[in-house]
Structure formats: C-alpha cells, structure tokens
Amino acid sequence: MPSIAKPIATHPTLQRNALGLTIRDYEGSMSTLCAGCGHDSITAAIIRALWELDTQPHMVAKLSGIGCSSKTPTYFLSGAHGFNSAHGRMPAIVTGAGAADRDLLYIGVSGDGDSLSIGLGQMCHAIRRNIRMAYILENNGVYGLTKGQFSASSDIGSKSKRGEPNRMAPIDPVRLALSLGATFIARSFSGDKEQLVPILKAAFTHRGFALVDVVSPCVTFNDHEGSTKSYKHTRKNTLRATQADWVPPQSEILAQISKSGTTSVAMHDGSVVHFSTVPKDYDPTDRRKVAAYLDDQPANAVVTGLLYIDPNAPDMHELGQSSPTPLRDLAYEKLCPGSAELERMQEEFR
Amino acid sequence: MPQYIRLIAQGKYTDAYMVNRESNVFPAILGRTCDRPCEPACRRGRLDGAPVAICRLKRVAADLKGDISHLLPKIPTESNGKRVALIGAGPSSLTVANDLRPLGYEVTIFEKQNKPGGLMRSNIPSFRLPEKVLDDEVGTILDMGVDIRYNSPVSSLQGLLNDKYDAVFVGTGAPRGKELDLPGRKDTDRIHIGIDWLESVAFGHIDKIGERVLIIGVGNTAMDCCRSSRRLGGKDIKVMARRPRGYFKASPWELDDAEEEGIDIVINHAPKRFVVENGVLKGMEFERLEWDAEAKKSRVIDEVFLPADDVILAIGQENAFPWIERDLGIEFDKWGMPTVDKATFQSTRPGVFFGGDAAWGPKNIIWAVAHGHQAAISIHNHCQGVPVTDRPKQGSNLVSQKMGISEWSYHNDYNPSKRQKMQHVELTKRFQQLNIEVELGFDPEQTAREVQRCLNCDIETVFVEKRCIECDACVDICPVQCLTITRDGEESELRTRLSAPATNLEQAIYASNPLPQTGRAMVKDEDVCVHCGLCAERCPTAAWDMQKFDLLIPYAGAPNSGVSCTTSSVLA
Numbered sequence A: 001m002p003s004i005a006k007p008i009a010t011h012p013t014l015q016r017n018a019l020g021l022t023i024r025d026y027e028g029s030m031s032t033l034c035a036g037c038g039h040d041s042i043t044a045a046i047i048r049a050l051w052e053l054d055t056q057p058h059m060v061a062k063l064s065g066i067g068c069s070s071k072t073p074t075y076f077l078s079g080a081h082g083f084n085s086a087h088g089r090m091p092a093i094v095t096g097a098g099a100a101d102r103d104l105l106y107i108g109v110s111g112d113g114d115s116l117s118i119g120l121g122q123m124c125h126a127i128r129r130n131i132r133m134a135y136i137l138e139n140n141g142v143y144g145l146t147k148g149q150f151s152a153s154s155d156i157g158s159k160s161k162r163g164e165p166n167r168m169a170p171i172d173p174v175r176l177a178l179s180l181g182a183t184f185i186a187r188s189f190s191g192d193k194e195q196l197v198p199i200l201k202a203a204f205t206h207r208g209f210a211l212v213d214v215v216s217p218c219v220t221f222n223d224h225e226g227s228t229k230s231y232k233h234t235r236k237n238t239l240r241a242t243q244a245d246w247v248p249p250q251s252e253i254l255a256q257i258s259k260s261g262t263t264s265v266a267m268h269d270g271s272v273v274h275f276s277t278v279p280k281d282y283d284p285t286d287r288r289k290v291a292a293y294l295d296d297q298p299a300n301a302v303v304t305g306l307l308y309i310d311p312n313a314p315d316m317h318e319l320g321q322s323s324p325t326p327l328r329d330l331a332y333e334k335l336c337p338g339s340a341e342l343e344r345m346q347e348e349f350r
Numbered sequence B: 001m002p003q004y005i006r007l008i009a010q011g012k013y014t015d016a017y018m019v020n021r022e023s024n025v026f027p028a029i030l031g032r033t034c035d036r037p038c039e040p041a042c043r044r045g046r047l048d049g050a051p052v053a054i055c056r057l058k059r060v061a062a063d064l065k066g067d068i069s070h071l072l073p074k075i076p077t078e079s080n081g082k083r084v085a086l087i088g089a090g091p092s093s094l095t096v097a098n099d100l101r102p103l104g105y106e107v108t109i110f111e112k113q114n115k116p117g118g119l120m121r122s123n124i125p126s127f128r129l130p131e132k133v134l135d136d137e138v139g140t141i142l143d144m145g146v147d148i149r150y151n152s153p154v155s156s157l158q159g160l161l162n163d164k165y166d167a168v169f170v171g172t173g174a175p176r177g178k179e180l181d182l183p184g185r186k187d188t189d190r191i192h193i194g195i196d197w198l199e200s201v202a203f204g205h206i207d208k209i210g211e212r213v214l215i216i217g218v219g220n221t222a223m224d225c226c227r228s229s230r231r232l233g234g235k236d237i238k239v240m241a242r243r244p245r246g247y248f249k250a251s252p253w254e255l256d257d258a259e260e261e262g263i264d265i266v267i268n269h270a271p272k273r274f275v276v277e278n279g280v281l282k283g284m285e286f287e288r289l290e291w292d293a294e295a296k297k298s299r300v301i302d303e304v305f306l307p308a309d310d311v312i313l314a315i316g317q318e319n320a321f322p323w324i325e326r327d328l329g330i331e332f333d334k335w336g337m338p339t340v341d342k343a344t345f346q347s348t349r350p351g352v353f354f355g356g357d358a359a360w361g362p363k364n365i366i367w368a369v370a371h372g373h374q375a376a377i378s379i380h381n382h383c384q385g386v387p388v389t390d391r392p393k394q395g396s397n398l399v400s401q402k403m404g405i406s407e408w409s410y411h412n413d414y415n416p417s418k419r420q421k422m423q424h425v426e427l428t429k430r431f432q433q434l435n436i437e438v439e440l441g442f443d444p445e446q447t448a449r450e451v452q453r454c455l456n457c458d459i460e461t462v463f464v465e466k467r468c469i470e471c472d473a474c475v476d477i478c479p480v481q482c483l484t485i486t487r488d489g490e491e492s493e494l495r496t497r498l499s500a501p502a503t504n505l506e507q508a509i510y511a512s513n514p515l516p517q518t519g520r521a522m523v524k525d526e527d528v529c530v531h532c533g534l535c536a537e538r539c540p541t542a543a544w545d546m547q548k549f550d551l552l553i554p555y556a557g558a559p560n561s562g563v564s565c566t567t568s569s570v571l572a
Ligand SMILES: Cc1cc2nc3c(=O)[nH]c(=O)nc-3n(C[C@H](O)[C@H](O)[C@H](O)COP(=O)(O)OP(=O)(O)OC[C@H]3O[C@@H](n4cnc5c(N)ncnc54)[C@H](O)[C@@H]3O)c2cc1C
Pocket: B033, B034, B035, B087, B088, B089, B090, B091, B092, B093, B110, B111, B112, B113, B116, B117, B118, B119, B120, B123, B124, B152, B153, B154, B155, B171, B172, B173, B174, B175, B195, B198, B220, B221, B224, B323, B355, B356, B357, B358, B362, B363, B364, B365, B366, B368
C-alpha cells in the first residue's frame, strides 16, 4: 500500500476533455496491488480510454469477480457504479444489470482464474447472449491473489516460481471466444498502451460482447525466467497482428496506410475502427480467416491486436426483443402489472 | 534549505537554526530582512504561483530556538599566532570574524560608529529589525572573543598596514548617499540624504519630521524612509517615481507594506527643482512624463508643483575610499572602485581583501555574508602560506531515504495549502513607537502549513536503468506527468512527445541509457516533480529511488563540512 494518496498536484498544462474533465477525474482510489503489477497498467489504460472518449462517469458500471484483477475497478472512475460479485459470477450480474438498464456502459474486469476456471461457463454464456459489455480479462497465467498457483491459461512448460513446469494444456480465451461466436475479440499487453488504449476505446463503443484478453504480468508470482507470461517473454514473443485505431463518429480518417494493407470497419454508433496494419489477406470480419491466421503462427507467439470484429450482430436486447426503454425508466405499474394480469397469463398456459 | 524546513516541521527549531546559521550566520536578522533571492528559484511557485515563504520560516526557527551556546564552534584559548584586521563591523566583516575565530586567529574590528552591525543597525529601521534581534546575533559573534574597537574610523590604510597585521579585510560598505544637484538644493536644511537621515533616526539624533514629506526614488531605501517618516509625524507622504510600476527597484512586498501604511506612490514624475523661499522649503517642481510601452523613452507632458516640509533623497548609494592611499599597490578603476578578484576577494595587494558592499557596490546582507565566508577562506590560505586560488572544492552526498516498503525518512505528501499571509500589527497600534515590529511572524498553524508546502527538492529521484522492467507503474502513478518511457531523441523534439510537454526550457530533462527490454529511454522532466516518492514506491525493482542530495559547502578551515554534520542527527 503506498504511503500516501496520489497528490492532487497536477501538471500546469493538464488538458480537459469535451466534458471539462481532466484525466485525473477518471481515477479511483489508490491501488493496493503489488508494485509493478500489470493490472495497474491496464487500469491506467482504461482511465485514459474513458477520458479520451469523454465518457460520463455516472453512465458507467464497473463489475468484477474475485482476484487481484477483480480488485481493480476500485482503482478507476470513482464516479461510476460498481459491483464486486462472487468468484466467476460477474457475467451473471452484468446480464441482470444490462437487462435493467441498457443505457450504461458495462465494464467487466476479470482474471484468467476468475474467467477460465470457476467462471468459464458464465463467460461462455455472456458471449453466447452477446451481452453489451467490455470484458477485460487480465491474464497473468496464475491465481495471483491466492499466491501464484497455475491457472487455466498457463502454457504447457511454463515454469512456476519454484521451477516446476505446467503440464496441462491451456484454454486460450481468444480461440474460445472465436469458436463461441463472440463479436469482438482482441488481445493486448499491459506494457503496450499504444496498442491497448485504442482497442479499449473500440471495445467500449462496441454494441455487444467485447473480449479484451490482456497479458498482464504478475510481478510477484509469474515474472521469472521460464514463465511465458513475464514482461520479458511477452515482449520477446509478441506478434502484433493488427494495429487498430478508433476514430470518433464524423471525423476524417488520417491514419497512415501501411504496405501490409488497410481496412476500416464501421461501428454501430457511427465511429470507425481503422486498421492501419493487417497481414496480407487478413480480414478482421471473417471468423474463419482469423482462425486460420492464428493456426499459422508459431506456438509461442503472443498474437496481439484487435483480431475479430462483427459490429452488426444482434445483442441480448435485440435477440430478446426487450423494451427499448431501459427497465429502470418504466413506470412501476408497467413493470409489475399486478396479480390479475399474472392470473391471466398463467391461464394462457393451462 | 529543505533540510531546515523539515527540521522546523519536526519542531526542531534549534537544529533548524544551526543548519541555517552555518551558511547565513544571521537567521533571525535575515528571516526579517532578506531580499529573498532564493524565493524566485523555489519550485513551489511553478505549481501554485507562490514560492515557499523560506525567509519567514527562518524567522520562526530563530524566534523559537533554545540555547545554542553549546552548539557553537569551540573557540581555542590559544592564538594561532596570526592577526587579522577587519575594517567596519557590518555583516561581511562579522562573517569573517565568525569563520576565523574558531581557527584561533586574533581578530580586531575597527568600527567608526559606537555600535556594531553596519547598515543593519544604522539604516534598517527597528520596526523591521528589532534592536534586540540584531544585538543577539551580532553578540554571538563578538562573544567569540573578537577585539572590537568602536569610535575608531580608519583614516589611513597605510597606518593600519604599518601595524603588521597578517591580513586586512575591508568591509566598510557603500557609505555615501547619492546627491541630486538641482536648483535650490543647498538653500535649506530640510532636504536630507536618505541613508544619512535613517542613520540619524537610528542613533536618536532625529525624532521628528514635517507633515508633508516627499521621498525621491523608489528603491528599498525609499521604502524605509517613507515608513520611518510615517512614524515621526509625517502625514502626507509621497514617494516620487520617475518610471511606471513594474520598473521600481523596491521589492514588491516592501511596496505593499508602505502602501498599507497609507504612503502614496506617485509614478511618472521627474524632479525638476526645489522651491525654497527665504530659506524655507516650500516644495518641489516635477515634470510629468509619459513613457513608451517598455518604459524606455519618455516625453514631458507638463510640470507640477507639490508642496513639502521635508524632502528625502533616496536615489542610491556610492562607494568612497578617501582613506585608502593610492600608492599601496591597491588598484582602483576610474570610478574609484577597487579591483577585486571575484573568487578570492583579494585586491591587487596580496593580504588585503574586500567584501560586502565595499567590493562591488551596494547589494544586500546575504551577499555580504557570502562574501565574508569566501574572504575568510582566502585569509586562512594567505596566513597558512597556501595560494588563495587553492580553494577547497564543494562536495556532495547522495543517500537513499528509504526506510522500508512505502516508508521514507521525509514527509513525502503534497500539501495543497496556499502561501501563508504574514500577519501585521494593526495600523492603529503600529505608529505609537518607532520600534514596534510590524510583522508578527507566522503562528504555529501557519508555520505547520507553510513548511509542508516545501517540495523537498533536495530529495532527488535517482534512476538505475538496468533494473527497469518497463512495467509503466512509475509513469502511471506520477501525479504531475513527469515520466515517460519513449524512444530517445534530440532534446528539443523529445520535449514535445512526453506525458506532458516539457515547456520550461531552463529545466534540463533527463533521459536514461537504453532500457534492457525495449531499448527505449526513461525520460524525466523535473520541472514540476513534487518529490512524492510514489514512482519509487510503485517500482517493483527499485529502479527509482529517492535520494537526498547534500551540497557540502566548504568553510575556512573546514573543507567539506557544511550541512552534512547536521544531517545525521536528522536521520537518527
Ligand atoms: C536603507 C537600507 C535598507 C536596507 N535594507 C536591507 C534589507 O532589508 N535586507 C538586506 O538584505 N539588505 C538591506 N540593505 C543593504 C544591506 O544593509 C547592506 O548590503 C549590507 O549591510 C552591507 O554589508 P557590509 O558588511 O558590506 O557593510 P555595511 O553594513 O555597510 O557596514 C559597513 C560598516 O563599516 C563602517 N565603516 C565605514 N567606513 C569605515 C572606516 N573608514 N573605518 C571604520 N569603519 C568604517 C560603517 O560604520 C559600518 O558599520 C539595506 C540598505 C539600506 C541603505
């Protein structure tokens, strides 16, 4: 725990966004994570992305499960709504909250343990329902909070701090999401904000389930030689498949077009995700091509970038034909029409 | 400086005083009167526009300190066999005495007046500097066994040299007030030279003045003249300035203090003549001026007459050395100023040194003290047969301030308080007596707030690149966006792509060697760093550390002593 809260002193040139807020207004309380934890760096990226998007703090809900990663919603946007659920149960809470208030931006923060072990079923169903949320999986290959046991994302051969190798095959959240029909799939690295921040901005504007798997080294239990989730290993093996930029609605696309080709995907709100670098023949809207591309990369490569996107798939509300007015805004009589109405409905099924 | 500010924060006033005394010798005096050359440099001003009230904090330590006699340097009972003569008992000579007595030198001061202190006594009014405070700090030095001869103006340097002193120090100040030769100047006795008039007031020869007073000039002497007049019966007092505001010599706070006392500052008036009728001063005629934008060129608009009972001339001071014979090997320039070496303070005659206002014209007390320290080093060298150019070097120390995980030896939090306002004695009470000190000093709460405004600039962030794993934690936590990890580049271009643009070109930026994992550089713009230590706390590998920088300033006979000796007591 740091000795002091972050001083309120600011740089004299500190900028304000369209709402008149500074980036400091998007902070939360002081992190209690280990110094140097990748999760803190992701927190900083979330803060930046929300500030750059001119997000209104009270229009955000932050939700999480259990784990070091799941503690982090406390460390950003103290003006937002928040819910810290039971281990692996965050998707269920988002589903319920999203059903009641479809206007909020839902940010779910989870870990590889929270998502790929105890919460695996929950995550799969959130994908299946295309819940409108950004699902940030802070992936460090261990259960950090419980002192560094291998998690389900740990690679075969990756060594524990004591030197024992992991023998079980990992679950790759990107492949899993691709096979389950997720509509936005990205991977990034906590140590690469240049890539992470635009991906988060795109995820926050996506109308559906946006998975952002972020390699996020656990400095305390999984940053040693032999680990495949360390800062060093990740940097050495990162393969930046795409560079995506999020371009706000109605603005000109000025990004540089590189040799390896370019493609733009219009988002539902009128913004555009502009891919300035993509491999030859790579189409981020073609599920099979993305899968084939991933298959072709070396086994130890950490493929990063916004990998797959389908901005037009129906989300939970469209699939369920739910009320266009958020339930929270409906009059009580409409929400709960009374026992006579219940009686009448039940009669229909008799 | 942060060192003694921290000691004040801890309530260790005596220790704070001693740290301060080491370099400035007169903390209680300077805590009331200093020209504050250090405050514009204080980095706090970059954050909230107002520097730490460094000067007034010195006064707090001085006022609240305990007995210091056991902490002063020991004075040897035996002489070291060398005799040094100091001419004048102003702050420069007193500093020389302070540094040489502990080394066993026999020090004799020749003073024209019947009391010590120089202009600090004769010109700085007692409502700014109480006599008791002056007596106390000057007394500390004289009690070291200085042989001081009052009422002993030196009228011939040759004569003094005949007495075979091993070294002579000239600390006689700039004793002559500048004249204003305009028609009517000599026709009355109600036109006074500012510094002479203040001296007469200080020594009790003058105790009243007419109701209407004109002060010519708008420097600090003018401020003391007008405020003294206010206390001696002046009612309608005008300070007459040739140029517009913003071009005055007086410190802004002295102007504020004068205006608070109802003094009129009249701008754009150039004196033309004194109007004296039948030997009676009636007033003065001025030309009203209009200046261009930079206040360089002016144009006369018209002429005005202002009535006055007394006029005080406060337009500057000059040096005068009529008592130094010109055939002693001491070279003087065409303006009558001695040729003095900037580093050694030695004149062109070995063994004769100058310092304070006598060396290069009027400055201030803190400069006189600094000159005194340097001259003492030279005198010591000279007497020990070491070349005066052979000067002890400044040293430095860097010591980690880490006491444990997230624990520092200093108070690292940032206090958002604004600069504390000095409380003054009520206007109704202030003029009852000449020597009522106007400034009340900071009260305990103000002191507590003001000390916490200090940004601990001696505690530096020190970086070791080979340890950095580029986790970004330090960059993310820094409240003032000092840090960036980026590819290195040419400085002017690098300044534009940092977390916040580095616009203060006077502040160099730091760029590390290539970092191990990506080869990028850790870049720091020190400009508004608040030394909160969070970068070091959040660093997993201790690549950043907070280390205290001690500048070890050499003094005569004590190379590389300086503040370090007191540091250990702080850390303990
Ligand atoms: C009105 C006024 C207000 C000031 N206010 C401030 C202020 O608030 N803060 C500040 O920092 N500075 C102030 N100063 C400037 C400051 O007082 C001087 O810069 C400082 O005192 C210079 O010190 P010194 O040791 O050179 O000599 P001085 O203080 O000038 O002392 C010289 C001494 O030498 C003696 N002397 C001269 N000739 C002879 C001789 N031939 N034989 C024997 N003795 C001799 C004099 O009597 C005097 O005692 C002020 C100056 C004036 C005029």
